[in-house]
Amino acid sequence: MLINEEIRDREVRVVGPNSEQLGIMSSKDALKMAGEKNLDLVKIAPQATPPVCRIMDYGKYRFEQAKREREAKKNQKTVDIKEIRLSLNIDTHDFNTKAGHANKFLDAGSKVKISVRFRGREMAHPEIGEALIKRFAEACSEHANVEKQPKMEGRSITMFLSSNKKPTK
Structure with missing residues (x-):
């Protein structure tokens, strides 16, 4: 996933932190909007036209994802x-x-x-x-x-x- 300055597209569709559509705008404007909210701009659908980016706390997202993976691993049964x-x-x-x-x-x-x-x-x-x-x-x-x-x-x-x-x- 690309985040913040790594996003090089001219136009992106922006989704807010609460899954609300904020519309299509330039990636600079979207990055500025995310910065005002102290959040990150994350590209979640690069294959779409225009690419879809979401404003979210990326560190928290990664932590939650790692937590889910650990939980899934704990419930896995290995067969000897x-x-x-x-x-x-x-x-x-x-x-x-x-x-x-x-x-x-x-x-x-x-x-x-x-x-x-x-x-x-x-x-x-x-x-x-x-x-x-x-x-x-x-x-x-x-x-x-x-x-x-x-x-x-x-x-x-x-x-x-x-x-x-x-x-x-």
């Missing part, structure tokens, strides 16, 4: 993605422990990425990894929905789970 890595020859207890961790993450409102990495000759049997990852999804089924189906990417299979409950604060 937690990753759980499995191996093809995982034992039952380890599997249950990792499923428990995933359920805890899901209850907290995070998304969970499950990945199975194939090493060496394990690449010859991707169906075992897919069965393992589907079994993991079933173990977490009461806490999660499958957001993204298992997909083979290079030497690993990945799948995303999202919580099926409202996050608790």
Whole structure:
């Protein structure tokens, strides 16, 4: 936004501090009018013919705008993605422990990425990894929905789970 002396247009349409139309005048006259009221002349619609300028307290406007942005940022919810890595020859207890961790993450409102990495000759049997990852999804089924189906990417299979409950604060 251009303010005060930065406005180089010959004629501008001027809007007062209380949104009243003050008419079309030269930018010098508009700047003088704003100066008399100890306010700033701000160009709010440069594409219009003639450009529209408003008489306002620009510092206060910027402060209010920053305040609104901070408020909006405070109300924003960020979604964390937690990753759980499995191996093809995982034992039952380890599997249950990792499923428990995933359920805890899901209850907290995070998304969970499950990945199975194939090493060496394990690449010859991707169906075992897919069965393992589907079994993991079933173990977490009461806490999660499958957001993204298992997909083979290079030497690993990945799948995303999202919580099926409202996050608790």
